[in-house]
Amino acid sequence: MSLSSIFSQFLAIVAALLLAPLLMGWVNQWRAWFGNRSGAGLLQPYRMLHKLFHKESVVAESASPLFRFAPYVIFGCMLLASAIVPTLSTDLPLAPAADAIALVGLFALARIFISLAAMDIGTAFGTLGARREMLIGFLAEPALLTVLFTASLIGQSTSLSTIVETLAHKQFAIHPSLAFAGIAFTFVSFAENARVPVDNPATHLELTMIHEALILEYSGRHLALIEWAAALKLFAYSCIGLALFFPWGIAEAQAPLAMLFALPALVFKLATGGFLLALIETLSAKMRIFRVPEFLATAFLLAVIGMLTHILLGA
């Protein structure tokens, strides 16, 4: 473990913590512009976090310690997740601790914690949100794993760093299997990050909310941590997508100086991704909850087709 790898790990964590709310603000800004509104500005998520941290936390009388403990765990999970995804460099000392499968496990851990916390108070919304969140989770998880399997089969490894290094060196070879996997991954990311065709991050309408129903009882610093964790999750998912399907510009262990170019490359890719996310969100309508299984089953099917394409055609 060299000094430069520790440095790149540290930089990756700091970049994730700082860029995640910015990405959120960027997407929201574009959503506002597409909706003919002026928007709250790029820095709004930071202002909101600051405000929430200042406020006192109001906790329901019947809440158990699990409820107060959960935001920290969720935040920790998401931070670790964005630390092991190759964002700026593939030379990450923490990466061997969790490969692609463990990364999915990490997301599952956070999801189960937030669902349990939502059920803790015993209000109708919390349990409803928990049930829906778990529903989407169990549909999305196999699709996500299958996408990662396809990438693992191509990269001959389940370690994200190795996959990215392999993919980045295959010069402009077009992988049909990765195209299928990429579409499936996009579907999964929309579902997992509570974006529009599946859930609406801006809604508080009883019958439709999923993610917002889960966190309805949270306030103050707890809510801030959860919001930050949600931003980190979006950031981590975007970075997984970028790393798997557009791996150019990520620095490797042999070339620490490439880090200088990695950061602008990442910001550029994230900006494009965020713009597309906002565009798709604006152009699509939210689905009924029981259309979501079909949506995610499509993702699963596409991921499986991608895997079969790779196995049959070796492509």
Added chain:
Amino acid sequence: MILGGLSIDWALFVIAVWLVLGLLGLAALRRFELVARVLFPLGALAGLVLAFAAVQGLLSTPEVAVLPIGLPQLPFHLRLDPLAAFFLFVIGAAGCGISLFAAGYFRKGEGTPPGLLCFEYHLFLASMALVVLADDAYAFMVAWESMALSSYFLVTTNHKVPEIRAAGFLYLLIAHVGAIAILLCFGVLQANTGDYTFANMRIQQLSPFWASAAFLLAVFGFGAKAGVLPLHVWLPEAHPAAPSPVSALMSGVMLKTAIYGLLRVGFDLLHLQLWWWGVLLLALGLATALFGVVFATVQSDMKRLLAYSSIENIGLLLAAIGLALVFRAYGMTALAALALTACLYHVASHAFFKSLLFLTTGSVLHATGERNLGHLGGLMRFMPWVAWLALIGVFASSGLPPFSGFVSEWLLLQSFLFTPGLPDSFLNMLIPLAAAAVALTAALAGYAMVKFFGVIFLGQPREEKLRQAHDAGMQEKAGMLWLAAWCVALGLLPNLMIRFIDPVTEKLVGQGLAQQAAANGWWLLTPTSIERASYGPLFFLLGVAAACAIAFVLVRLFYHGRLRRAAPWGCGYPWLTPRMQDTAEGYGQPIRQIFEPFFRLERQLPAPADRQPFYQVMVSDRFWHGVYLPIARAVEFLAALVGRLQQGRIATYLLYSFLTLLFMLLMVPGVKK
């Protein structure tokens, strides 16, 4: 080493101790204090000794013993090899925790007298240990049958309830159908030599046809015990019917003896392995796993939910064995070792977390008297110990890192991902699809477990009496803590555990995993190479914990830690009642809708003009209505035909005897007119 002396002697000593404890229990039939405070803790201690003996046996060469009991000329042959030792360890270690719990659990005046219960319980433990040690078909079948019988009596402890008697009968029936298949399997394996020792079976060179026959019989026989589709119907009836420590033993430990039998026959007694056996097991295992987990999510009874989850885990174990068989058949020993390690890891992991979860349901049952999820809720505030321990079991069971269930799931998925090396392109294509099915099963398991924990322990109590619920007693806590500690330890230190699995895989497939797995340090699990795949649970835990701690400290440093308690938000509606929470049925509703073809649904819908509308949905098993009931009807029809012979008059019966005698005399060849 640890204990000194031969491990097999220690194992036999423990079996003897358990039998003596059982007999003492019989002697002190109704002396509750003695049974609970002395005999059960001693049994737990014996279990601990057995676990140590097994670890010692794992690391030494196979030991044999011959017990001169049973029929003349047919002594019991016993052998402690690594495979037996590994399962003995599971029996001993899980049995220790369960016995500790049982010491505090059994109460006065519940069905069977405590002494009898103690006898059956310890006989059950002893026969499980003997099944694993047996080295000839005779000893194996004696132990297997006493295991079935003792557990039958344990299941029917509360025999005054008709449903429990019915569940016990179904269990006994399927156990015996399975036992016949196992007996036939041994019959094929001895290849007409008349020698039923396992040593003889090992040297027989069966033709692929007879080997397949023996293997299929073993799958049927052991599958009936393990609850493999479609022989699973007894499991969700019998496991919940038993008292909780017995459910824990049956689900956590007894099912593993069937896995042991399958491994013993498939890898040790049979000299060859065919690839299609593996594919068969893989398909059967995945179907069982998916079926089990889908049914687990729609249950309303907490113990039935866990029983279905056991079916799911047995399916995963079977799939892992199938994968190992495929690799073995193609001579890919390193991958066979990986799949087999995943299987054995899951055997241990499931033994601990499922026992733990069943024990927590026992504590809940005692504290509240309720098994129905619709009458529970909010117990985390009244039973914090049980709740937090159950949470560990829930995490392990959902396959979440860094707990024990994740390690086996991870190893299993790794072995799936290595398959593109197989020579058969059809299999190459099929096996990653199986990996996707495993992923779906694991994700659904999380759903079922959130339902289990959330509905029992979180939310508001759905009944007023739940507020009086008390936490578990000292012994119960100790037993659950022991099991929970294993769930955590197995999750955090996989390399240590794999070192003990190594002798088994070395014996069965000729290669171990431990050296490679720990090549990059004891904290990092690398089954092939660090570039290919790695998982470091300790780092993982430290990473999450450090992030939590830093966030906690920084928030308090830069901002504040102020907190105010208030009523939960009820949308401005003043009466927030527990009935507004999701019910267990509500939680299962999405699954019912998505997986509708799995279930047999009977709906009763109210008519539009009903004064008192009534809505009911009954979810039941298609196999029960499609397979078992037709068989039962056919049997009843035949029995009715036979019944016609029975007229109830002595003269008629005398006529039957006379006619039979006449017939027999005609058949005897030597009789001259």
